[in-house]
Amino acid sequence: GRRKRLSSCVMCDSDESDDSDILVRKVSAKRRCIVDDDEISEKQQPDKTCPTENVSASRKQKVFAKLQELVRRSSARGSCSSANCEDSNSEASVEEEPLFQLPLTPSEGSETDSGSIKDFVVEEEEDNDGDIDNTENVKSENQPHQKKPNPSNSELLARYIPQLSRCDHYVHFKRIVKAFLINAIDNTFLSSLYDGTRQKKYAQDMLLSLHYLDDRFIQPRLENLICRSRWKDRYKERVDCYPDVHISLKNTKNMSCQACEKKQCCKFSVLLSGRLYNSKTLEVDDFMSDDKQVLKVGVVCANRTRVYHNLKHFKYKLYMACSSVAEMDGVEDEPVKDTVERLFSHLEENGWIQKRYNDLEDYMEDADNFQEEK
Numbered sequence: 001g002r003r004k005r006l007s008s009c010v011m012c013d014s015d016e017s018d019d020s021d022i023l024v025r026k027v028s029a030k031r032r033c034i035v036d037d038d039e040i041s042e043k044q045q046p047d048k049t050c051p052t053e054n055v056s057a058s059r060k061q062k063v064f065a066k067l068q069e070l071v072r073r074s075s076a077r078g079s080c081s082s083a084n085c086e087d088s089n090s091e092a093s094v095e096e097e098p099l100f101q102l103p104l105t106p107s108e109g110s111e112t113d114s115g116s117i118k119d120f121v122v123e124e125e126e127d128n129d130g131d132i133d134n135t136e137n138v139k140s141e142n143q144p145h146q147k148k149p150n151p152s153n154s155e156l157l158a159r160y161i162p163q164l165s166r167c168d169h170y171v172h173f174k175r176i177v178k179a180f181l182i183n184a185i186d187n188t189f190l191s192s193l194y195d196g197t198r199q200k201k202y203a204q205d206m207l208l209s210l211h212y213l214d215d216r217f218i219q220p221r222l223e224n225l226i227c228r229s230r231w232k233d234r235y236k237e238r239v240d241c242y243p244d245v246h247i248s249l250k251n252t253k254n255m256s257c258q259a260c261e262k263k264q265c266c267k268f269s270v271l272l273s274g275r276l277y278n279s280k281t282l283e284v285d286d287f288m289s290d291d292k293q294v295l296k297v298g299v300v301c302a303n304r305t306r307v308y309h310n311l312k313h314f315k316y317k318l319y320m321a322c323s324s325v326a327e328m329d330g331v332e333d334e335p336v337k338d339t340v341e342r343l344f345s346h347l348e349e350n351g352w353i354q355k356r357y358n359d360l361e362d363y364m365e366d367a368d369n370f371q372e373e374k
Helices: 002-013 018-049 059-078 083-096 113-147 151-160 169-185 189-194 201-227 233-241 299-312 314-329 336-349 352-369
Strands: 244-256 263-273 293-297
Touching (some): 169 201, 169 314, 233 299, 244 293, 244 299, 299 314
16 A cells, blocks of 8 residues: 555656656655655554564563563554555554564454453463473373384284293293193194194193294304304204214314315314204104214314204204103193102102203303404
């Protein structure tokens, strides 16, 4: 509206003489300055009372004074009835405050002052509440990701190894002993576990513990022992196949170690023997049952062979010990479940199970502490 008035005044004055034109232009310039001063004063007023500007932490202490200032300014703006004045004020507020939407404008003069104050107070409280809600939402979204595993990993754990986090290592070990006792009486039990025939909870728990022994206790340590050694594949395969080993000190001989093929003083003899067996069902293969291997190795490879062999064949040795207990029982015509429970209770009471578990822990500690070859 302001720009149209100024342009019309210039066009009318251009028809006059040069002197009058100068006088009129001086007057119009003076009038324009007066209008600009009024408009500037009107434009500066919302800046002083803008409730949305950033303030320091002392804003709460000054809110009462600002509310009074808001009432006074709202009353002053409500007294303006000119449409041109409203247009100029709204234009000024849009030009100078493009990023903020003022809660009160001259076009809202029909509302009461008390309603304007109420809107101001409610908007401030809503903003504060929104900040609190946003903060709580951020915390609630971030904290679960820090404590809970990936959902896909959780599903895999729940499917393949349920109750893993709630089960103690010794509980797993006792389940394995009980499974071996059952298989010592019924030699199809382990094979039926692995082929999925048995689906009852007790059987699934035993299968879980068997996987836990292999995948968490034994196999990672075996892989670590191999990757840090210079063993040849042929020597590793021999140690894997023979469940019995005897390492003895012999006469020193300068030769290539038959484990790593490194030229050195070899003074240890490794005797490998025993029957080949299935690593899961523990069924024995009688092919070449009397076969033996004698190998000459150095001191480092001899120690590594001892540590590796103890872990590799621990499960088989434990099963053979459980089979010996079942064979020595001598009780007949008793349900398998009752026999297993009776034997298991006896082994647990006399500390047999705990001793075997301590042996396993010692073997794992030896593997963890074995030094890398230089």
